Amino acid sequence: MEIELTEEQQLLRDTVRRFAADVVAPRAKEIDASGEFPLDFFHQAGELGLAGVSVPEEYGGAGMDLIAYCLAIEEISKVCASSGVILSVNNSLVCDPLARYADEAQKRDFLTPLAAGRKLGCFALTEAEAGSDAAALRTTARRDGDRYVLDGGKVFITNGTHADVAIVFATVDPEKKHKGITAFVVPTDTPGFSRGHHEYKLGVQASGTTQLFFEGMSIPASQRLGEEGEGFKIALATLDGGRIGIAAQAVGIAQGAMEAALAYAKERKQFGRPIADFQAIQFYLADMAMEIDAARLLVFKAAWAKTNQKRYSLEAAQAKLFASEMAQRVTNKALQIHGGYGYTRDYDVERFFRDARITEIYEGTSEIQKLVISDAILRDA
Numbered sequence: 001m002e003i004e005l006t007e008e009q010q011l012l013r014d015t016v017r018r019f020a021a022d023v024v025a026p027r028a029k030e031i032d033a034s035g036e037f038p039l040d041f042f043h044q045a046g047e048l049g050l051a052g053v054s055v056p057e058e059y060g061g062a063g064m065d066l067i068a069y070c071l072a073i074e075e076i077s078k079v080c081a082s083s084g085v086i087l088s089v090n091n092s093l094v095c096d097p098l099a100r101y102a103d104e105a106q107k108r109d110f111l112t113p114l115a116a117g118r119k120l121g122c123f124a125l126t127e128a129e130a131g132s133d134a135a136a137l138r139t140t141a142r143r144d145g146d147r148y149v150l151d152g153g154k155v156f157i158t159n160g161t162h163a164d165v166a167i168v169f170a171t172v173d174p175e176k177k178h179k180g181i182t183a184f185v186v187p188t189d190t191p192g193f194s195r196g197h198h199e200y201k202l203g204v205q206a207s208g209t210t211q212l213f214f215e216g217m218s219i220p221a222s223q224r225l226g227e228e229g230e231g232f233k234i235a236l237a238t239l240d241g242g243r244i245g246i247a248a249q250a251v252g253i254a255q256g257a258m259e260a261a262l263a264y265a266k267e268r269k270q271f272g273r274p275i276a277d278f279q280a281i282q283f284y285l286a287d288m289a290m291e292i293d294a295a296r297l298l299v300f301k302a303a304w305a306k307t308n309q310k311r312y313s314l315e316a317a318q319a320k321l322f323a324s325e326m327a328q329r330v331t332n333k334a335l336q337i338h339g340g341y342g343y344t345r346d347y348d349v350e351r352f353f354r355d356a357r358i359t360e361i362y363e364g365t366s367e368i369q370k371l372v373i374s375d376a377i378l379r380d381a
C-alpha cells in the first residue's frame with residue numbers, strides 16, 4: 001500500500017480545500033443553526049466531480065480513486081460535517097451500489113445524473129424496528145405482473161428531505177428473513193412516496209434526516225437493483241464502503257477541531273503568555289495530532305482494501321470504529337483547550353464536538369463495528 005499521495009490526489013485535495021474554505025465554510029454555522037439543507041452546495045460540489053468521485057466518467061463521475069474520495073470527504077467535513085455526510089451518502093451509499101449492481105439502463109437513468117450532482121440520492125434501509133438488526137425490516141415488495149408494489153416506511157434517512165432518488169430495501173417474502181430482501185431504485189416523485197418531518201438532532205443539523213413512507217407505491221420491475229433476495233448482501237456490502245466515507249468524515253471533523261484549537265492556543269493568553277506555552281496544552285495537541293494521523297492511515301488502508309480486495313468489511317469497520325471514537329476524544333480536547341469560550345456558540349468547536357457524536361452511530365454503531373471486526377478475525381483464525 002502506497003502512503004504517499006499521488007499528484008492527482010494532492011491536486012484534488014487542494015481543490016476541495018479551496019472549495020470548502022470559499023463556499024462551504026462561510027455557511028456552516030448558519031445551516032447548523034437553521035437546519036437548512038444546502039442543496040445549492042450539493043449541485044456546486046457536483047460540478048467539481050464531488051458527487052460521484054469514484055464513479056467512471058462515462059457515468060457522470062470524476063473517475064478518481066478511493067483515496068481521492070476520502071480526501072474530498074475529509075476536506076469538506078473539516079469545515080461542515082453536514083455537507084460531508086450529504087456527499088458521503090450520495091457517493092458511497094447511492095452511486096457505489098448503482099455502479100456495482102445496476103444494469104446499463106439504470107446506470108444511464110439514475111447513476112449518471114446522481115454522480116454528476118444533478119440529482120441527489122438517499123439510502124433507505126433503516127426502519128423503526130430494524131436499526132442494527134437490518135435484516136428485520138418490514139417494508140414489503142409485492143410482485144404484480146411486471147411491477148412491484150411497495151408498502152412500509154423508513155426512518156433516519158440522511159438526504160431524505162431533498163433526495164430525487166432513493167435506494168429502497170424491501171422484502172418480497174418476510175418468511176425468508178434476509179434472503180427475501182430486495183433492493184430497488186426509486187424516483188421520489190413516484191406516486192405513493194411521501195416524507196415525514198425533518199428530524200431535529202444534536203449535530204449534522206443540515207443533512208436532511210427524515211422518515212420516508214411508501215403506500216401502494218407501484219414501480220416497474222426494471223427498477224429492481226440486482227436479483228430478488230440479493231438486497232441484504234447489496235446493503236451490507238454497500239455499508240462497508242459507506243463506513244469508509246464516515247471514517248473520513250470523522251477524520252475531517254477532528255482535523256477541523258484540532259486546527260481551531262491550535263489557533264486558539266497560540267492566541268489565547270493566560271498567566272501572561274499564550275496557553276500553547278503550557279505543557280498541559282502541548283500534550284493535548286500532541287495526542288490529538290497523533291490520533292488523527294493514525295485514523296487517517298486506517299482510512300487509507302480501508303480505501304486501499306476496497307480497491308484491491310473482494311471483501312473489505314474488516315478494514316472498513318476498523319477505520320470507522322477507530323476514527324469515530326478518535327473524533328470524540330479529539331473534539332473533546334479541542335473544546336477543553338477553548339475553555340469557557342469553547343462552550344459557547346461563538347466558536348466552531350462546539351459544533352465539531354456535537355457533529356462528531358453521530359459518527360459512532362450511523363452506518364453501523366461502534367458495537368456493530370466490533371461485531372464485524374471480531375467475526376472477521378474469528379473466521380480467519
Ligand code: CAA
Nearest residue numbers: 126131132134135157158233236237239313362363364368
Ligand atoms: N457484504 C456482503 N455480504 C455480507 C456482508 C457484507 N459485508 N456481511 C454479511 N453478509 C452476508 C453473509 O455472508 C450472509 O450470507 P448467507 O446468507 O449467504 O450466509 C448474510 O449476509 C447474512 O449475514 P449475517 O447472518 O452475518 O447477518 P446479520 O443479520 O447477523 O447482520 C450485521 C449482520 C453486521 C449485524 C448487519 O445487520 C449490520 O451491519 N447491521 C448494521 C446496519 C447498519 O449499518 N445500518 C446503518 C443504516 S444506513 C445509514 O445510517 C445511512 C445514513 O443515512 C447515514
